[in-house]
Amino acid sequence: MEQGLTCKRKPKVAIIGAGPSGCMCGITIKDFCDVSFFEMSKPLKTLLATGGGRCNLAHAEYDFKELAKAYPRGEKFLYSVFSRFSTVDTLSFFEKIGVKTYTQDDGRIFPVSNSAADVREKMLSQLKTTKFIKEKVLGLQKIDDKFYVKTENNKYIFDYVVVAIGTHSGLQFLNMLPHKVTELKPALCGLVTEDNFSTLKGVVLKNIILKHKKIILKGDMLFTDNGVSGPVIFQLSSINSREVYPYSVKIKLIENEEDFENSLKSSGSKNIKNVLSEYLPKSFVKYFLQKLKINPETKCGAFNGNTKVLLLESLCSFEITFICVRNGGETVFSGGVNLDEIDSNLESKLVKNLYFCGEILDVDGFCGGYNLQNCWSTGCLTGIAILKNMS
Ligand SMILES: Cc1cc2nc3c(=O)[nH]c(=O)nc-3n(C[C@H](O)[C@H](O)[C@H](O)COP(=O)(O)OP(=O)(O)OC[C@H]3O[C@@H](n4cnc5c(N)ncnc54)[C@H](O)[C@@H]3O)c2cc1C
Numbered sequence: 001m002e003q004g005l006t007c008k009r010k011p012k013v014a015i016i017g018a019g020p021s022g023c024m025c026g027i028t029i030k031d032f033c034d035v036s037f038f039e040m041s042k043p044l045k046t047l048l049a050t051g052g053g054r055c056n057l058a059h060a061e062y063d064f065k066e067l068a069k070a071y072p073r074g075e076k077f078l079y080s081v082f083s084r085f086s087t088v089d090t091l092s093f094f095e096k097i098g099v100k101t102y103t104q105d106d107g108r109i110f111p112v113s114n115s116a117a118d119v120r121e122k123m124l125s126q127l128k129t130t131k132f133i134k135e136k137v138l139g140l141q142k143i144d145d146k147f148y149v150k151t152e153n154n155k156y157i158f159d160y161v162v163v164a165i166g167t168h169s170g171l172q173f174l175n176m177l178p179h180k181v182t183e184l185k186p187a188l189c190g191l192v193t194e195d196n197f198s199t200l201k202g203v204v205l206k207n208i209i210l211k212h213k214k215i216i217l218k219g220d221m222l223f224t225d226n227g228v229s230g231p232v233i234f235q236l237s238s239i240n241s242r243e244v245y246p247y248s249v250k251i252k253l254i255e256n257e258e259d260f261e262n263s264l265k266s267s268g269s270k271n272i273k274n275v276l277s278e279y280l281p282k283s284f285v286k287y288f289l290q291k292l293k294i295n296p297e298t299k300c301g302a303f304n305g306n307t308k309v310l311l312l313e314s315l316c317s318f319e320i321t322f323i324c325v326r327n328g329g330e331t332v333f334s335g336g337v338n339l340d341e342i343d344s345n346l347e348s349k350l351v352k353n354l355y356f357c358g359e360i361l362d363v364d365g366f367c368g369g370y371n372l373q374n375c376w377s378t379g380c381l382t383g384i385a386i387l388k389n390m391s
Contacts, residue, residue: 021358022164028383074363186330268301
């Protein structure tokens with residue numbers, strides 16, 4: 001790469017946003033370009049909260065097409081991206097900068113240090129000689145072949161601009177660009193329910209099966225003060241992030257209804273609350289029987305005909321209605337810069353030498369390290385594309 005560069009002056013590159021994607025891009029080009037980060041907060045601050053402070057930095061899926069399936073928005077676009085920078089490249093990048101990793105049983109990959117702060121420090125140590133301008137970018141304009149980056153008090157001139165602002169801080173200056181931006185909607189978040197489950201706060205239902213239209217999801221659900229959360233709800237909120245509220249889902253509360261029916265038959269003299277408690281948490285059983293107006297002391301032998309049908313149907317199709325997403329709880333947003341206007345090298349098809357990487361793209365993935373993988377892949381490929389462009 002170095003030999004191909006004949007420019008006397010290093011090209012000036014502005015990276016707007018020093019989050020995971022911007023920093024990955026910066027690390028890729030720092031030795032060949034004059035890089036300035038614009039970061040209104042602290043560089044890589046967003047990394048600190050990831051994985052509950054442990055930084056779930058990737059997922060152990062090594063087939064790039066399978067990996068792309070974990071992104072409700074962006075799957076096709078990511079084929080080309082992941083075919084050039086995927087999980088293996090992420091792990092070897094981190095190994096190179098001194099971050100050893102391990103894989104959990106569920107496929108999530110973490111640093112051996114279990115510390116997002118450590119990952120942040122190792123990445124920032126790669127950017128020691130790079131300029132960080134602690135200013136919020138308010139405007140971006142291209143006049144002839146130069147970009148003008150405007151902050152509150154200053155205007156800066158660059159040859160290339162990388163927009164890596166994520167989705168959490170507003171997208172105001174993007175409206176100066178010709179790009180279509182899909183409206184942001186929360187994803188990977190808890191949901192507020194019509195029913196009040198506050199007495200069940202903290203209770204977990206294990207391995208439920210949730211159905212909505214063609215969606216079938218299996219996993220754990222957690223009750224919160226105003227609704228539900230947990231892995232299965234996070235996944236639903238991601239797939240359905242553009243669904244109109246309110247909407248209802250059906251939940252199968254017990255894995256094996258035949259097994260339950262047999263228990264009911266063989267436990268004629270036992271109370272229904274005790275038998276149900278073998279399948280579900282006690283506090284939920286109390287709520288559930290109250291909702292069905294069934295006396296918890298009723299003997300199992302009394303369940304036949306309509307009462308048995310009602311009980312079994314409710315266990316297999318428990319309905320929950322969601323009225324909105326839980327405020328402020330979103331991990332990522334769906335929406336962002338429309339992918340039709342970005343080429344496979346992450347360069348704008350509308351403005352030459354303008355690039356986008358990370359979550360600002362209309363790409364978002366499930367929980368499990370996928371969103372950071374998008375940042376590492378698009379960040380590095382943006383950098384490589386700039387290097388190719390200038391050589
Ligand atoms: C609590 C939490 C936990 C998460 N855990 C995980 C996890 O374990 N694994 C995973 O894969 N994903 C996780 N994610 C998602 C992941 O953190 C994001 O997808 C990722 O941070 C996006 O990186 P980015 O570089 O695109 O944008 P960001 O991380 O949002 O960084 C953008 C940067 O740009 C700056 N900026 C924005 N606008 C301007 C402006 N106008 N001028 C100057 N600077 C600006 C911001 O201050 C910010 O520092 C988590 C998210 C959250 C909220």
